Amino acid sequence: xxxxxxxxxxxxxxxxxxxxxxxxxxxxxxxxxxxGKKLRDTDWHIHLLYGGLLPNATTVRATFxxxxxxxxxxxxGASLYPGQNTTSLVPLTDFDNQPIWKDGRQPTEAxxxxxxxxxxxxxxxxxEAEIARVKALHGIAVVYDCHSIRSRCPFxxxxxxxxxxxxxxxxxxxxxxxxxxxxxICSNAQGYSSVLNGRFRGGWTTRHYGRPETGVHxxxxxxxxxxHLQSEEAPFELxxxxxxxxxxxxAGVLAAVxxxxxxxxxxxx
Numbered sequence: 001x002x003x004x005x006x007x008x009x010x011x012x013x014x015x016x017x018x019x020x021x022x023x024x025x026x027x028x029x030x031x032x033x034x035x036g037k038k039l040r041d042t043d044w045h046i047h048l049l050y051g052g053l054l055p056n057a058t059t060v061r062a063t064f065x066x067x068x069x070x071x072x073x074x075x076x077g078a079s080l081y082p083g084q085n086t087t088s089l090v091p092l093t094d095f096d097n098q099p100i101w102k103d104g105r106q107p108t109e110a111x112x113x114x115x116x117x118x119x120x121x122x123x124x125x126x127x128e129a130e131i132a133r134v135k136a137l138h139g140i141a142v143v144y145d146c147h148s149i150r151s152r153c154p155f156x157x158x159x160x161x162x163x164x165x166x167x168x169x170x171x172x173x174x175x176x177x178x179x180x181x182x183x184x185i186c187s188n189a190q191g192y193s194s195v196l197n198g199r200f201r202g203g204w205t206t207r208h209y210g211r212p213e214t215g216v217h218x219x220x221x222x223x224x225x226x227x228h229l230q231s232e233e234a235p236f237e238l239x240x241x242x243x244x245x246x247x248x249x250x251a252g253v254l255a256a257v258x259x260x261x262x263x264x265x266x267x268x269x
Contacts, residue, residue, distance in 0.1 A: 008133065012137075013144055017046060020042065033099065042065065042236070045228070089112065131143065138265060145206050161224045167202030178217055181256040200220065202218070
């Protein structure tokens with residue numbers, strides 16, 4: 001069974017989906033407790049929300065669940081946000097700090113190493129290959145990392161999260177023109193709130209691949225799930241009306257990223 005799906009495209013934009021997968025092999029699922037089996041921290045339906053919004057975009061998607069191993073965490077285990085609450089490479093708790101494993105069945109260090117090799121590394125190998133291919137086509141590649149999270153997670157942040165949470169690690173991971181294009185559309189989207197480099201500045205994917213000086217740019221979009229789900233509680237179903245409205249904004253964002261990337265290439269010729 002393959003735990004990574006990818007679809008090569010001809011656009012300079014690559015859509016990455018590290019957290020939409022819900023596959024949990026039986027040997028891992030048997031060790032999850034009742035809370036863990038809910039898979040609450042999935043980025044529910046995000047790959048469907050973005051589907052078809054940018055013709056010819058490349059997509060790379062992890063189909064395994066983040067409770068197996070988090071594809072958007074540093075494989076060394078280093079924290080993305082030192083001093084702040086977060087979840088680890090192989091999470092021991094959910095976003096409410098509730099244990100997700102049965103007592104005494106938490107993954108060991110040896111098992112974490114196995115999961116890096118079996119899940120984490122193949123996902124990033126696929127993403128790296130597509131970055132290289134797209135950059136060879138255009139002279140530039142933009143990794144647009146697609147995420148979502150509940151708008152209220154007191155363990156992770158105070159208050160209510162904005163609808164659009166744009167992360168560029170304080171401008172380090174992409175050209176200012178790309179950042180500006182995304183911010184302009186999101187900040188002017190009527191009825192939506194947005195923030196740049198707020199609680200979520202971009203995860204390991206964004207920070208690891210975003211090297212503008214090499215022609216590889218990365219930006220993370222963390223959507224508040226209330227913007228497209230009927231409810232942020234089970235069964236986590238898409239709200240069709242919300243999704244249609246949001247998709248129009250996201251289509252504009254992706255088109256602007258693609259256009260700006262091609263303009264950057266043209267300006268450097």
